Amino acid sequence: MTLANNNDSLTLYDETFTSRFLLGTALYPSPQAMLDSIAASRSEIVTLGLRRQSPEENGGAAVWQLIKSSGCKLLPNTAGCKSVKEAITTAEMSRELFETDWLKLEVIGDDYNLQPDPFALLEAAGELIKRGFKVLPYCTDDLVLCQRLVDVGCKVLMPWGSPIGTGQGLLNRYNLRTIRERLPNIPMIIDAGLGAPSQAMEAMEMGFDGVLLNTAVAKAQKPALMAKSFADAIDAGRMAHSAGLMLKRQTASASTPTIGQPFWHQNR
Amino acid sequence: MIEISLNGELTKVAANTNLAQLVAQFSNAEKPVAAAIDGDFVPRSAHAQTQLKSGDKIDLVSPVGGG
Numbered sequence: 001m002t003l004a005n006n007n008d009s010l011t012l013y014d015e016t017f018t019s020r021f022l023l024g025t026a027l028y029p030s031p032q033a034m035l036d037s038i039a040a041s042r043s044e045i046v047t048l049g050l051r052r053q054s055p056e057e058n059g060g061a062a063v064w065q066l067i068k069s070s071g072c073k074l075l076p077n078t079a080g081c082k083s084v085k086e087a088i089t090t091a092e093m094s095r096e097l098f099e100t101d102w103l104k105l106e107v108i109g110d111d112y113n114l115q116p117d118p119f120a121l122l123e124a125a126g127e128l129i130k131r132g133f134k135v136l137p138y139c140t141d142d143l144v145l146c147q148r149l150v151d152v153g154c155k156v157l158m159p160w161g162s163p164i165g166t167g168q169g170l171l172n173r174y175n176l177r178t179i180r181e182r183l184p185n186i187p188m189i190i191d192a193g194l195g196a197p198s199q200a201m202e203a204m205e206m207g208f209d210g211v212l213l214n215t216a217v218a219k220a221q222k223p224a225l226m227a228k229s230f231a232d233a234i235d236a237g238r239m240a241h242s243a244g245l246m247l248k249r250q251t252a253s254a255s256t257p258t259i260g261q262p263f264w265h266q267n268r
Numbered sequence: 269m270i271e272i273s274l275n276g277e278l279t280k281v282a283a284n285t286n287l288a289q290l291v292a293q294f295s296n297a298e299k300p301v302a303a304a305i306d307g308d309f310v311p312r313s314a315h316a317q318t319q320l321k322s323g324d325k326i327d328l329v330s331p332v333g334g335g
């Protein structure tokens with residue numbers, strides 16, 4: 001057990017987790033690569049989705065059985081939904097299939113950057129919470145949206161770092177710092193857009209509570225190795241945040257004591 | 269026979285088919301299926317009582333990997 005995990009668990013909707021890394025289950029080169037990556041990530045929560053399938057297609061069944069065999073908590077998503085109704089229907093189907101009321105709520109407002117539609121997201125979140133769902137909304141880093149999502153009952157927020165699958169990291173640090181500072185008691189997981197472990201570490205150093213990603217691991221040349229790299233970076237970032245980062249300074253400040261410096265001012 | 273839209277494709281089924289019978293063709297122990305008609309969720313407990321009608325738009329979905 002690392003120092004970061006020692007008495008430093010993550011609590012989401014009254015459930016406690018040791019890992020602060022949530023991993024997606026799409027885009028892997030093979031089902032075994034997915035399973036190896038989940039194990040290497042040390043993740044305890046994995047995301048998954050729903051799609052139309054024909055009777056002839058049974059490929060999804062194998063992936064589903066493997067995901068179940070990982071023993072991880074399931075976090076179904078509403079990926080691709082563009083309206084409140086689509087999101088609610090998908091959520092209800094997910095709850096029945098996966099036997100969980102946890103939901104990664106996505107309501108997409110733009111096809112090009114897959115940006116959440118804040119208005120539909122808020123409406124869907126409110127309705128789903130009334131229906132008993134534990135909603136983890138994939139949202140932008142807008143402060144007022146985040147506040148409104150909390151107002152309707154979201155106990156976790158999942159703001160984007162940058163658009164899904166771009167690997168651009170934390171694009172709007174001002175907004176991210178603002179929501180972190182203004183909503184200090186709401187667990188926040190940076191969801192989407194991270195491409196490198198250093199970016200995940202930065203998010204954790206900023207005080208975010210966890211990281212959710214998929215593409216950066218699944219599309220790595222060695223997915224399981226990348227999963228471990230992210231896991232270690234997330235732990236390190238969390239430890240750094242817990243330890244307290246020094247304040248930045250404009251001018252240099254000697255670390256070695258100046259008192260007792262030999263030859264002090266002798267040549268001036 | 270009646271014509272329905274099944275996962276976006278027009279298809280014909282017997283006039284007295286219910287949703288449970290349709291779902292049974294798609295699901296198995298390893299691949300559960302959930303259903304919606306005209307965009308509204310239909311819980312499993314209601315499948316057997318839900319008679320399919322001509323023009324129904326039916327979505328049957330299964331788990332997939334996701335982010």
